[in-house]
Amino acid sequence: MVAGAFPLAKLLTLGARQLSRPLAARIKAGARASPFFRTYICLPPAQLYHWVEMRTKMRLLGFRGASVKPLNEEAAAELGAELLGEALVFGVGGLCLYLEYLRQAGQGRRREEHLDRALQELRAHLDELRQELEALR
Numbered sequence: 302m303v304a305g306a307f308p309l310a311k312l313l314t315l316g317a318r319q320l321s322r323p324l325a326a327r328i329k330a331g332a333r334a335s336p337f338f339r340t341y342i343c344l345p346p347a348q349l350y351h352w353v354e355m356r357t358k359m360r361l362l363g364f365r366g367a368s369v370k371p372l373n374e375e376a377a378a379e380l381g382a383e384l385l386g387e388a389l390v391f392g393v394g395g396l397c398l399y400l401e402y403l404r405q406a407g408q409g410r411r412r413e414e415h416l417d418r419a420l421q422e423l424r425a426h427l428d429e430l431r432q433e434l435e436a437l438r
Contacts, residue, residue: 343381
């Protein structure tokens with residue numbers, strides 16, 4: 302079996318993505334339990350999301366002047382925890398994608414450098430052969 306057949310970097314990114322889901326679930330549970338986390342981390346984004354969503358729906362249905370009632374604390378905490386968990390999973394996935402891009406770009410750059418060096422060596426060798434040919438003439 303070839304050692305480089307399954308790159309370690311891909312295995313690590315897959316592991317990170319798989320670990321982000323249980324981590325997100327634990328953060329959600331902590332967000333529901335902690336009053337500070339609930340009040341200052343979960344509630345503001347949940348209320349903003351609810352406000353934007355309801356304003357958009359109302360505008361699409363033609364209700365221009367209606368005000369949006371905020372969510373109750375329990376529903377907002379649940380929505381905020383869900384948003385936080387999904388943001389974490391999305392962020393880890395995006396980070397894995399970015400790291401894979403960097404890895405591929407580095408491989409391409411190293412491959413190009415290797416080809417450039419080989420071409421320079423061939424040119425130098427060709428110049429030496431030309432000089433030897435001129436010396437023989």
